[in-house]
Amino acid sequence: MSKGLPKRSEDYSLWYNELVKRADLAENSAVRGCMVIKPYGYSIWEKMQAQLDKMFKETGHQNAYFPLFIPKSYLSKEASHVEGFAKECAVVTHYRLKTSEDGKSVIVDPDAKLEEELIVRPTSETVIWSTYKNWIQSYRDLPLLVNQWANVVRWEMRTRLFLRTAEFLWQEGHTAHAKRSEAIAETEQMLDVYATFAEEFMAMPVIKGIKSANERFAGAEETYCIEAMMQDGKALQAGTSHFLGQNFAKAFDVKFATKEGGLEYVWGTSWGVSTRLMGALVMAHSDDFGLVLPPRLAPIQVVIVPIFRSDEELEAITAKAKEFMAKFRALDISVKFDNRDTHKPGFKFAEYELKGVPLRIGLGPRDIENNTVEIARRDTLTKETVDLNKVDIDTKVKQLLEEIQANIYKKAFDYRTEHTTEVSTWEEFQEVIEKKGGFVSAHWDGTSETEDKIKELTKATIRCIPLDQVEESGHCVLTGKPSSGRVLFAKSY
CATH class of the missing domain: 3.40.50.800 (Anticodon-binding domain)
Structure with missing residues (x-):
């Protein structure tokens, strides 16, 4: 074997990148910002995929597939959605190449310009909801419970294998419901599916919570998430489940005839996890000698x-x-x-x-x-x-194998417990974020301005408002304004 890995304690980022490559999980590709997932890495993803797919089907979902390309006009229909993804979109403008005059290269044929540009899928809400308009006419067509396994493109400037690449693999669930309460129940159910998968298969403890308005998915009314702690004390968002309200139904005019004979907009959800989970698996458990895989996901x-x-x-x-x-x-x-x-x-x-x-x-x-x-x-x-x-x-x-699965989970759980700190003052907050890391449990006044200021000063963001948050009167760690409960801050990937 080649020389040993860099030590986590000396250069965590270098250790991670080297381990991903040396363990034959993935490598950088000839295409900037994209990766090649190697057979050993893909076999782990296949085990993740198979288990999640089983869990989705057990909760009543079916798989389908939708186009990779999205007409630009579709993204314009939901204002906050297009604003959230505009800077990450790859755009197709032409449909043909031709040989250059000297015959030595190929060039874009200027006569082959598309009438309307196509966006390479960054997420599929728009193309799926435009399809749902044709599928949904009556309450009898609901609920519509669909999942898609696909690749997406988000044009990232700074990339890291599995954690952030221009193209990555994921699943995205998109469901439509007759009632608001049913859509919220679906959103929460899928969050529970993700948490169960993370804890029982990845052996990775997670905290379930709701994102702040700043961190909410573009176009959602509420974003639920699971947050995990990596061994360098940084948080990683491991999965999200979004309650879309009627935003996309209104944008694409998706209505249904009710039992009473009325006409109403449907209620929507979307939820997804990606190959980012591969990065989480590496960073949550591995050591200076290599990967440590939980048996339930080991190829x-x-x-x-x-x-x-x-x-x-x-x-x-x-x-x-x-x-x-x-x-x-x-x-x-x-x-x-x-x-x-x-x-x-x-x-x-x-x-x-x-x-x-x-x-x-x-x-x-x-x-x-x-x-x-x-x-x-x-x-x-x-x-x-x-x-x-x-x-x-x-x-x-x-x-x-059962002992190893349990032991890996316990080790990660104990690490998270040791790296979760309650603070009451701004001085404590800064010291913990800089010197210890991990989750910092602190009061927040609920404003986006304060959240932005804390991020600017410390690079820490609100990872989530925990679902099991205890009502507790206090004062915002930065502004001193009243607060009714603690939220979790951390530096993150």
């Missing part, structure tokens, strides 16, 4: 590494490994037997440590003779020799 949950000096030894080890693999697969545990003869066991150990494989089983001639195995845990970097005369290998591995 390889167990790797078996043979230790041998002859073909005869490898033959005996392979037979035993096949027994193990059959037992693991019967329990739906993903396993790899790495019998490459091009690399030594030590190289393989380091490789799977870097790639975050939860369990590694070393199997040599002495293990065959004694009916034992050496099992190494990635989360604790500890090893144990297991006597297979006393313990079934499949039972042991299943138990260890």
Whole structure:
């Protein structure tokens, strides 16, 4: 293996970028601001996608697909929406190229200008609501519960693999309802789905809350979010769910005939998570030796590494490994037997440590003779020799994977607890933000002006107003004006 990773404590950003590349998750592409997701990274995304898709379908949603291109006029129909995305839009102006006069290059054909420019999808509310106008006529057509797996483009100037790229992968749910209360219930339900996924599969504790007006999605009445804490003390928005009210229904004239025979605008929601979750997974758990993957999302949950000096030894080890693999697969545990003869066991150990494989089983001639195995845990970097005369290998591995999943979550939860600080004064606020980091729980007077000033002075933003916020009279940490409850501030990605 190549030299070790940079240390998190010395340069967290460099550590992250190097780990993403060295663990074969992704790399920068030839296209500025875009990334190539490599097979190992994409296999993690596929596991995320499969689980989320299952959860969406269990809550009654169906998948569909809508165009990548959005007519410019569509974005103009919802004023706050276009204002929110205008600076990030990629625009298609022509539909044809032609060969230059010297025949050495291709140029844009000036005669092939589009009558109306097309926006490369930054998000799909406008094109989807223009479609919903044709799908919805009556209360019988509601609720309409649709999800789309797609790519989007937001022209970012400063990019970082997974966390912020010009093009990224995501899902976006778009639903329409007959009643305001039903749309709000949908928004909250999908927030719960995201929180459950983050905690039970990503092993990443999150705080559910509502965004301030400054941080609200462009075109929404309310934005709900889940916020996670990374190991450098910065927050990361891990998912959002938006109550759109009737804003898009009015912009695209989406009405339905009620049971009583009236005509009303429908109520809408949208919600999404993206490949940003891959960045969260890396930053929430990994260490100076490489990835630490929660077993439920690890592409390889167990790797078996043979230790041998002859073909005869490898033959005996392979037979035993096949027994193990059959037992693991019967329990739906993903396993790899790495019998490459091009690399030594030590190289393989380091490789799977870097790639975050939860369990590694070393199997040599002495293990065959004694009916034992050496099992190494990635989360604790500890090893144990297991006597297979006393313990079934499949039972042991299943138990260890469950322990690792729980342990990774606990470690992240404890870190967040240690890095959540209540403050009462502006001096305390500044000191915690600068020296300790993490979530700062503080009173705020509720104004955008104060939020902007705090951001200007400290680079900290309101991550959310927690859903479980306790009513508590106090005074704004900056202005001293009255406040009825604490909100969470942090520096963020």
